[in-house]
Amino acid sequence: MAISARDLAASYAGRSVWSDATFDIEPGSFTAILGPNGSGKTTLIRMILGLLAPASGRIEVFGRTPRRGDPTIGYIPQRPGFDPELSIRGRDFVELGVDGWRWGVRLGGRAKAAAAAEASIEAVGAAGYADHPLGRVSGGEQQRLLLAQALVGSPRLLLMDEPLSYLDMRNQRTIVQLIRDLARRRGLTVLLIAHDVNPLLPYVDRVLYVAAGKIATGAPGEIITTERLSEIYSAPVEVIRDSHGRVFVVGLEEETSHPHA
Amino acid sequence: MLEVLPLTIPNPTPSWNPLEDVAILFHYDFMVHAFQAGTVVAIVAGSIGYFVVLRGSSFAAHALSHIGFAGAAGAVVAGLSPVVGLLAFTLGSGVAIGALGNRLRGRDVTIGIVLAWTLGLGVLFISLYRGYATEAYALLFGEILGISERDVIVTLIAGVITLVTLVTVYRPLLFSSVDEELAGAKGVPVTGLSIAFMAILAVAVTEAVQVVGVLLIFALIVTPAAIAIRFTSRPPFAIGIGIGLALLFTWLGLSIAYFSPHPVSFFITSLAFFTYLGVRLSEPLRRALR
Numbered sequence: 093m094a095i096s097a098r099d100l101a102a103s104y105a106g107r108s109v110w111s112d113a114t115f116d117i118e119p120g121s122f123t124a125i126l127g128p129n130g131s132g133k134t135t136l137i138r139m140i141l142g143l144l145a146p147a148s149g150r151i152e153v154f155g156r157t158p159r160r161g162d163p164t165i166g167y168i169p170q171r172p173g174f175d176p177e178l179s180i181r182g183r184d185f186v187e188l189g190v191d192g193w194r195w196g197v198r199l200g201g202r203a204k205a206a207a208a209a210e211a212s213i214e215a216v217g218a219a220g221y222a223d224h225p226l227g228r229v230s231g232g233e234q235q236r237l238l239l240a241q242a243l244v245g246s247p248r249l250l251l252m253d254e255p256l257s258y259l260d261m262r263n264q265r266t267i268v269q270l271i272r273d274l275a276r277r278r279g280l281t282v283l284l285i286a287h288d289v290n291p292l293l294p295y296v297d298r299v300l301y302v303a304a305g306k307i308a309t310g311a312p313g314e315i316i317t318t319e320r321l322s323e324i325y326s327a328p329v330e331v332i333r334d335s336h337g338r339v340f341v342v343g344l345e346e347e348t349s350h351p352h353a
Numbered sequence: 354m355l356e357v358l359p360l361t362i363p364n365p366t367p368s369w370n371p372l373e374d375v376a377i378l379f380h381y382d383f384m385v386h387a388f389q390a391g392t393v394v395a396i397v398a399g400s401i402g403y404f405v406v407l408r409g410s411s412f413a414a415h416a417l418s419h420i421g422f423a424g425a426a427g428a429v430v431a432g433l434s435p436v437v438g439l440l441a442f443t444l445g446s447g448v449a450i451g452a453l454g455n456r457l458r459g460r461d462v463t464i465g466i467v468l469a470w471t472l473g474l475g476v477l478f479i480s481l482y483r484g485y486a487t488e489a490y491a492l493l494f495g496e497i498l499g500i501s502e503r504d505v506i507v508t509l510i511a512g513v514i515t516l517v518t519l520v521t522v523y524r525p526l527l528f529s530s531v532d533e534e535l536a537g538a539k540g541v542p543v544t545g546l547s548i549a550f551m552a553i554l555a556v557a558v559t560e561a562v563q564v565v566g567v568l569l570i571f572a573l574i575v576t577p578a579a580i581a582i583r584f585t586s587r588p589p590f591a592i593g594i595g596i597g598l599a600l601l602f603t604w605l606g607l608s609i610a611y612f613s614p615h616p617v618s619f620f621i622t623s624l625a626f627f628t629y630l631g632v633r634l635s636e637p638l639r640r641a642l643r
Binding site for chain 2: 141143160161165167168169171174175177178179180181184185188189191192193194195196197198224225226241
C-alpha cells in the first residue's frame with residue numbers, strides 16, 4: 093500500500109481533530125481529500141509528511157513510519173499565490189526542490205540540479221516563463237512551477253493542499269488533467285485536497301471525506317451520496333446534483349468547529 | 354600617526370588629477386581605516402541585505418539597530434565599550450525575533466512595541482551619561498572617520514564570521530525564505546534557521562552601525578538589495594549587485610565627504626536614496642525599451 097492508516101487519530105493543541113481513521117491508499121491511485129473548512133484535511137497531509145505525530149493509531153507511507161524530508165514525497169503546500177515582489181526565478185525555485193535542504197552553496201552539483209529542474213519544467217510545460225520572477229507569473233503558471241518543484245526529485249507520492257483553490261475554472265481543468273497525465277505516466281500516487289470535488293470528478297479513483305471528526309473513504313460515486321454521508325456522520329446531509337451533473341454537499345459545515353484545517 | 358577624530362573632515366580641495374586625489378584621500382590613517390572598515394561592512398551588508406529583502410524582514414533589521422542603540426548607550430553609562438552593548442542587545446533581540454518565526458502575523462507589531470520601549474531606555478541612558486553628546490551622536494549617525502586600526506581588525510573578523518555563516522546556511526536559508534512551509538516539509542530546520550539568520554543580521558547590523566549609525570542602517574543593508582532585485586531575479590546575481598552597490602555608496606560617500614564639510618553618512622544615504630529613486634523612476638522607460 094502507498095499509505096495505510098489504522099485507528100489513526102489526530103489532535104491539535106490538545107483537542108481531537110478526527111479519530112478512528114482506517115483506510116488504505118493504493119499505489120498509483122488518485123485520491124481527493126474533501127470536507128468542510130477546519131475539518132482536518134491539512135492535518136492529515138501534515139501527518140503523512142511526518143510533520144505531525146499521530147495522537148494514537150498507526151500510519152505508514154510505503155511501509156514506513158512517515159518522516160520529515162522524505163524524498164519519495166513531492167509536496168505542494170496551500171498558498172494564495174506568491175508575493176508579487178518575490179524576486180526569484182521559477183527555475184531557481186524548482187532547483188531548490190532538488191537539493192534546497194542541503195547546507196552550503198551548490199558547488200559540484202550545479203549542472204545536475206539545473207538539468208533535473210529543466211526536465212521537470214519541460215514536463216509541466218512551464219519552459220516559457222521559468223526565467224521570470226516567481227511573484228510576477230500568473231496563478232496557473234505558479235501552480236505549474238510548484239508542480240515542477242514537487243516532481244523534480246522523482247517522488248512516488250504527490251501531496252497537494254488545495255492546488256486548485258485560487259485558479260479559475262479553465263486553469264483548474266488543465267492543471268487537474270496535467271496532474272493526472274503525469275501521475276499515470278510516472279506511476280505516481282496522488283493525494284489532493286480540494287474544497288470542490290467537481291473539477292476532479294472525472295479523474296479521481298477514491299475520496300477521503302474528512303468531516304465531523306471522522307474520515308470516510310470510498311469511490312466517489314458510492315461515498316458522495318445523501319444516504320452514505322448521512323449514515324457516516326449521523327447528520328442530515330444532503331447531496332444535490334444539478335442539471336450539469338455537478339455535485340454539492342449540504343449539511344456538514346455546521347457539524348465542525350475545529351479552528352485549524 | 355595623526356590623532357584625528359573629526360566628525361567632518363577639514364576639507365581639502367580636489368585637484369583635476371585623479372591619481373593625486375587618491376593620494377590626498379589616503380594621506381591620513383583615519384581615511385585608510387575608514388575605507389578598510391567601510392569595505393568590509395559594505396560586503397557584509399550587501400550580501401545579508403538580499404535575504405532581509407527576500408524574507409520581508411526589513412522592519413526587523415531596522416528595529417534591531419534601534420534596539421541596539423539602547424544597549425550601546427547603556428554600555429557607555431556602565432563604562433563599557435558601546436559595541437559590547439550594541440552587540441548584546443542586537444543579538445538578544447535578534448534571537449527573540451527569529452524565534453517568533455518569519456511568517457507570524459502581527460510579528461511587526463510585537464517588534465514595534467519592544468522597539469519603542471528600548472528607544473525609551475536609550476533616552477534614559479543618554480540622559481544619565483554626562484559625558485560628550487558626541488558619543489550618542491556617533492551611535493545614531495555613524496563614526497566611520499573615528500575608526501582605529503584595532504576596530505578595523507575586529508570588523509574584519511566579525512565580517513568573515515558573518516560571511517562564512519551566511520555561505521554555510523545559503524541554500525536552506527534561500528529555500529525557507531521563498532517557501533517556509535515547503536522547506537520545513539523537506540527537512541529544513543526553519544525555526545533554527547530563522548534564529549540563526551537574525552543572529553547573523555545582528556552582527557552585521559552592529560558592524561554597519563559604525564559606518565552609518567543606527568538611524569541610517571537601511572541605506573547600507575536594505576537599499577542596495579532592494580535596488581538589486583529590480584534588476585535580476587537570480588539570487589547570486591542579486592547578491593553580487595547588492596554588494597557592488599553597497600561598496601559604491603560607501604567608497605563614493607567617503608570620497609565626497611573628504612572634500613566637503615558635510616558628514617559621510619549624509620552622502621552614503623543620499624547616494625543610496627537617489628540611486629533607488631532613479632531606478633524606480635526609470636522602470637517604465639526601461640520596460641518600454643525592452
